[in-house]
Amino acid sequence: MENKKLAPSRWLKLIPIIFFTYSLAYLDRANYSFGSASGMANDLHITPSASSLLGALFFLGYFFFQIPGATYAAKRSAKKLVFICLILWGSCAAATGLVNDIRVLYVIRFTLGVVESAVMPAMLVFLSNWFTKSERSRANTFLILGNPVTVLWMSIVSGYLVHGLGWRHMFVVEGLPSIIWAFFWWRLVKDKPSEAKWLSDNEKKDLEQALLEEQKGMKEVKNYREAFKNPERLYRFA
Numbered sequence: 111m112e113n114k115k116l117a118p119s120r121w122l123k124l125i126p127i128i129f130f131t132y133s134l135a136y137l138d139r140a141n142y143s144f145g146s147a148s149g150m151a152n153d154l155h156i157t158p159s160a161s162s163l164l165g166a167l168f169f170l171g172y173f174f175f176q177i178p179g180a181t182y183a184a185k186r187s188a189k190k191l192v193f194i195c196l197i198l199w200g201s202c203a204a205a206t207g208l209v210n211d212i213r214v215l216y217v218i219r220f221t222l223g224v225v226e227s228a229v230m231p232a233m234l235v236f237l238s239n240w241f242t243k244s245e246r247s248r249a250n251t252f253l254i255l256g257n258p259v260t261v262l263w264m265s266i267v268s269g270y271l272v273h274g275l276g277w278r279h280m281f282v283v284e285g286l287p288s289i290i291w292a293f294f295w296w297r298l299v300k301d302k303p304s305e306a307k308w309l310s311d312n313e314k315k316d317l318e319q320a321l322l323e324e325q326k327g328m329k330e331v332k333n334y335r336e337a338f339k340n341p342e343r344l345y346r347f348a
Contacts, residue, residue, distance in 0.1 A: 115316060116242065116245075116313075116316055116317050116320055117303070117309055117313040117316070117317055119308065119309070119313075120240055120241070120317075123308060124240060124299065125249065125252045127295065127298055127299060128233060128236070128237070128249075128252065128253055128256075129252055129253065129255065129256050129259075130256075130291070131192065131196070131233075131291065131295060132229065132230075132233060132253055132256035132257075133256040133259065133260040134196070134200075134287060134288045134291060135195075135199060135226055135229045135256075135288075136256060136257050136260040136261075136264075137260055137264050137284055137288075138199050138200065138202070138203035138222070138226075138284065138285060138288060139168075139199075139222070139226055140260070140261065140264060141203070141264060141268050141280065141281065141284055142206070142219075144264075144265075144268040144269070144272055144277070144280065145206070145207075145272070145277040145280060145281060146161070148272040148276075148277045148280075149276070149277050150277045153277075154209065154210075154211075154212050154215065155212065156212060156215075160212060163216070164215065164216065164219050165219075167216055167219050167220040167223065168219045168220065168222060168223035169223060170220065170223065171220045171221065171222070171223030171224035171225075171227060172223040172224070172226060172227040173227070174224075174227075175223075175224045175227040175228060176227045176228070176230070176231055177231075178228075179191065179227055179228025179229075179231050179232060180228075180231030180232070180234075180235060182228070182232075183228070183231060183232040183235040183236070184235050187301050188232045188233070188235045188236040188239070188301060189236070189295075189296070189299055189300065189301045191228055191232045192229065192232050192233070192236070192295060193292050193295055193296050195225050195226070195228055195229055195232070196288050196289065196291060196292035196295060197288070197289050197292045198221070198225040199222055199225045199226055199229075199288055200285045200286065200287070200288030200289035200292070201285065201289065202218050202221050202222040202225065202285070203222070203281055203284060203285030203288065204281060204282045204285030204286060204289075205218055205281075205285070206218055206281040206285070207277070207278040207279060207280065207281030207282040207285070208278070208282070233253055234250065234253075236299075236301070237249045237250060237253065239301060239302050239303075239321075240302075240303060240317075242320050242321060242324060243324050267284070268280055268284065271283055271284070302318075303317045303318055304318060
């Protein structure tokens with residue numbers, strides 16, 4: 111089946127939502143450097159060693175919870191996982207602006223790493239439910255483009271907020287959109303084509319058939335060890 115026959119509306123319906131959602135994740139991860147350079151480090155007495163620990167805690171949470179996040183998204187619901195993550199990472203980002211004790215900041219940064227670790231794998235699982243193998247590289251490109259594009263507009267917005275309101279208000283203002291967007295995400299997306307009301311019955315059938323055909327002949331991956339032995343089948347592990 112040719113991809114051109116498969117519901118072209120998917121690209122206009124889903125890609126902008128995916129792009130914007132991942133942009134918000136990167137915003138709440140990367141704006142820490144703006145706050146630190148704009149008075150946060152002085153106000154909270156963040157020494158170079160404490161700054162290193164804060165960075166390590168974030169990536170420690172990010173490292174250990176990516177695979178559990180991917181497993182949950184594949185077995186249960188990528189939509190639900192991203193919804194929860196949007197609320198939690200927005201709350202962590204906003205809470206950063208309210209911190210007065212660096213020990214609380216340690217907890218927030220680790221939690222933010224844990225929450226955001228699930229976003230990328232959940233997005234990849236979501237895209238694999240909607241786009242065929244031949245389409246997925248293009249869909250993934252739009253997802254990843256959220257990072258550099260976010261840096262461009264985040265630099266302007268964060269700089270303006272820090273200059274006009276201070277680093278505390280910057281974190282609060284930039285954390286709230288993720289919480290609000292979570293409810294738009296919940297209403298706008300579905301985990302699978304069969305759940306989408308904006309697709310016709312024929313479009314659902316053709317797309318699900320194409321996705322099913324890709325799985326034929328592929329052996330089920332039963333555990334992590336087997337998955338890592340065969341990278342081509344890694345995404346089948348669930």
